[in-house]
Amino acid sequence: MGIWILNGTTLDASGQEAVKHLFIENGKIAQRLDGQETPETAGHEVIEAAGKLVSPGFIDMHVHLREPGFEHKETIASGTRSAARGGYTTIACMPNTKPVIDTVDTVKFIQGKTETEGNGVRVLPYGCISKNQLGRELTDFEGLKDAGVVAFTDDGVGVQSAQMMKDAMARAAALGMPIVAHCEDDTMVKGAPVSEGTFADKHGLKGIPNESEAIHVGRDILLAEATGVHYHVCHVSTEQSVRLIRLGKQIGVKVTAEVCPHHLLLSEEDIPGMDANWKMNPPLRSKRDVEAVIEALEDGTIDMIVTDHAPHSDEEKAKGMQLAPFGIVGFETAFPLLYTKFVATGKWSLGFLIERMTSVPADVFGLPWGQLEIGSEADLTLIDLKKEKEVDPAEFLSKSRNTPFTGWKLKGWPVLTMVAGSVAWTESSE
Numbered sequence: 149m150g151i152w153i154l155n156g157t158t159l160d161a162s163g164q165e166a167v168k169h170l171f172i173e174n175g176k177i178a179q180r181l182d183g184q185e186t187p188e189t190a191g192h193e194v195i196e197a198a199g200k201l202v203s204p205g206f207i208d209m210h211v212h213l214r215e216p217g218f219e220h221k222e223t224i225a226s227g228t229r230s231a232a233r234g235g236y237t238t239i240a241c242m243p244n245t246k247p248v249i250d251t252v253d254t255v256k257f258i259q260g261k262t263e264t265e266g267n268g269v270r271v272l273p274y275g276c277i278s279k280n281q282l283g284r285e286l287t288d289f290e291g292l293k294d295a296g297v298v299a300f301t302d303d304g305v306g307v308q309s310a311q312m313m314k315d316a317m318a319r320a321a322a323l324g325m326p327i328v329a330h331c332e333d334d335t336m337v338k339g340a341p342v343s344e345g346t347f348a349d350k351h352g353l354k355g356i357p358n359e360s361e362a363i364h365v366g367r368d369i370l371l372a373e374a375t376g377v378h379y380h381v382c383h384v385s386t387e388q389s390v391r392l393i394r395l396g397k398q399i400g401v402k403v404t405a406e407v408c409p410h411h412l413l414l415s416e417e418d419i420p421g422m423d424a425n426w427k428m429n430p431p432l433r434s435k436r437d438v439e440a441v442i443e444a445l446e447d448g449t450i451d452m453i454v455t456d457h458a459p460h461s462d463e464e465k466a467k468g469m470q471l472a473p474f475g476i477v478g479f480e481t482a483f484p485l486l487y488t489k490f491v492a493t494g495k496w497s498l499g500f501l502i503e504r505m506t507s508v509p510a511d512v513f514g515l516p517w518g519q520l521e522i523g524s525e526a527d528l529t530l531i532d533l534k535k536e537k538e539v540d541p542a543e544f545l546s547k548s549r550n551t552p553f554t555g556w557k558l559k560g561w562p563v564l565t566m567v568a569g570s571v572a573w574t575e576s577s578e
Contacts, residue, residue: 150178151569152189156197156530158520163499170202172526175569180522195564197530201498204506204518205237205527205567206483210303210382210406210454212475213239213271216257217246222459222547224261227479228269230457230546232573234479235529235562238270238517239457243281244304250276250287255295268572270517272298274328277316283308289319298513301328303382306364308334314371321377326513328380331364331389332429341469343431347416353470356431362388369396369403380512381405383456385430387440394449404512406454407441409485410476414438414552424465424472426552428458431474445504446496452509453501455482459548477546481539481553483531487560530564537561 150173158168167183171192181187208231214222222230231239241258243249249258255273262271275297279285281304289300300320307313307329320327337356342348344355365381369392372379381393384405396403410428415435419426426432444450458475465472483505490496510518517527536559541549563575 149192151193151195152187153195153197153202153528154187154189155183156200156202158202159499159502163497168202170520172569175526177520177522177524177526180520199532199534200563201531201533202520203235203502203529203531204520205529205565206235206505207509207515207518208236208239208455208457208479209452209509209513211239211241211457211479212244212459213241214245214459215261216254220461220547223265224258224271225265225267226545226547227457227459228262228265228267228271229573230477230479230544231269232267232565233545233562234481235483235531235565236269236479237527237529237565237567237572238272238515240272240274240298242303243274243276243301248276248281249273249297250279250281252288252291252295255292255297259296268567268570270567274299274301274303276300277302277307277327278312281305283312286312286316286319289323289325293323293325299326299328299380301330301382303328303330306330306332306334310367310371313368314375317371317375317377317379321375326378326380327372328382329364329368330382331361331368333360333363336360341427341431342419343416343433345416345434347419351422351469358386358388358433358437361386361430362392365389366392369393369401372396372403373399373401376402378402378404383408383411383430383454384441384444384450385411385433385437387437390440390444390449394444397449405444405450406452407445407450408454408456409478409482410552411441412438412445413485413489422469423552424467424469425476425550425554427469427472427474428456428476429474451504451512453482453486453504454509455479459546460550462549465550476550476552477544477548479546480544481551481558483562484558484560485553485556487533488558492559526566526569528566529562531560532563533560535559535561535563
């Protein structure tokens with residue numbers, strides 16, 4: 149028995165909308181019929197999608213699932229439930245767990261947990277660049293690659309030694325693997341909870357300067373040019389970083405980059421007070437930086453959108469702006485936020501947003517998903533673009549509630565998520 153998804157709205161390569169019927173069999177898309185045709189549905193499951201957008205499943209290449217070691221914040225089970233509710237079918241988890249993902253055994257642990265508790269969502273683990281993320285000794289790149297990591301990163305901390313980063317890039321390049329970088333010069337950020345600027349000045353806080361990110365971006369682009377590695381910049385937040393990435397692309401360096409919804413939507417001027425749900429790393433920057441990253445996404449300097457889903461407990465965030473950990477959750481609000489603020493207002497086309505959450509991350513990282521073509525795996529998300537509701541953290545499927553978007557009224561909510569032909573989450577099951 150297969151599955152017919154009937155009367156769903158799809159986008160073609162040029163972004164034009166068309167009503168289609170999709171037939172899914174053995175986990176793959178087997179047929180695509182025009183909406184005026186009448187499919188033979190007898191003996192098959194039918195999902196009625198009239199009035200809904202049928203999108204490729206979203207791909208998030210920057211998430212924190214916290215397991216092993218920080219299960220009070222999130223687990224693979226709760227994180228993948230939250231991801232599926234947000235429309236994500238493939239997510240890549242960062243290695244700053246406890247223990248960190250620097251051995252084959254830890255990779256296998258995550259893969260095993262995903263198989264038994266991952267709600268059908270694909271979880272692609274990253275492997276650490278350095279042992280224990282200390283920046284002193286490289287991990288076993290070859291062993292980690294063979295175990296199935298998607299790339300190498302020390303996300304959560306920046307690699308402080310230029311020689312260490314160059315050595316890592318050379319080894320990764322030899323293996324045909326990307327280096328993914330959290331760009332932050334530690335000498336410039338210690339003790340600072342927010343960006344340099346008016347909010348820090350008003351509240352007497354030490355600020356994180358833009359240069360702390362951009363210095364590593366510039367350094368690493370030069371090292372990537374020297375080694376030939378695919379170099380990917382995490383969560384770009386500054387105008388200076390954008391300029392450097394743009395230059396790197398112009399001179400032929402294989403550099404790609406990502407941006408988070410909160411850096412596209414919020415600036416330091418939006419922070420209402422000393423509420424640590426507005427504390428993330430990189431921090432919220434100036435309006436000029438927000439404008440720069442939006443322009444960079446639009447012109448292709450920044451390639452894709454990620455959430456940097458970073459759950460923390462209420463107790464941790466209650467410690468206040470200075471002492472609370474950095475990070476906010478992102479899975480369940482990402483698409484509605486971006487659809488409401490950029491597509492529904494006419495600034496972006498729907499196709500532009502969908503591509504940066506699906507086919508572009510797949511292409512950048514060489515993944516076989518992100519399309520709705522005949523023969524491709526049936527990873528898809530049904531979205532009700534007209535549905536409007538307020539963000540209520542109490543309803544999140546994540547174990548954590550740390551978001552600055554509480555009470556925002558948004559449109560464009562996923563209602564069903566399917567991975568390889570199996571329903572991972574549906575609104576009707578809640």
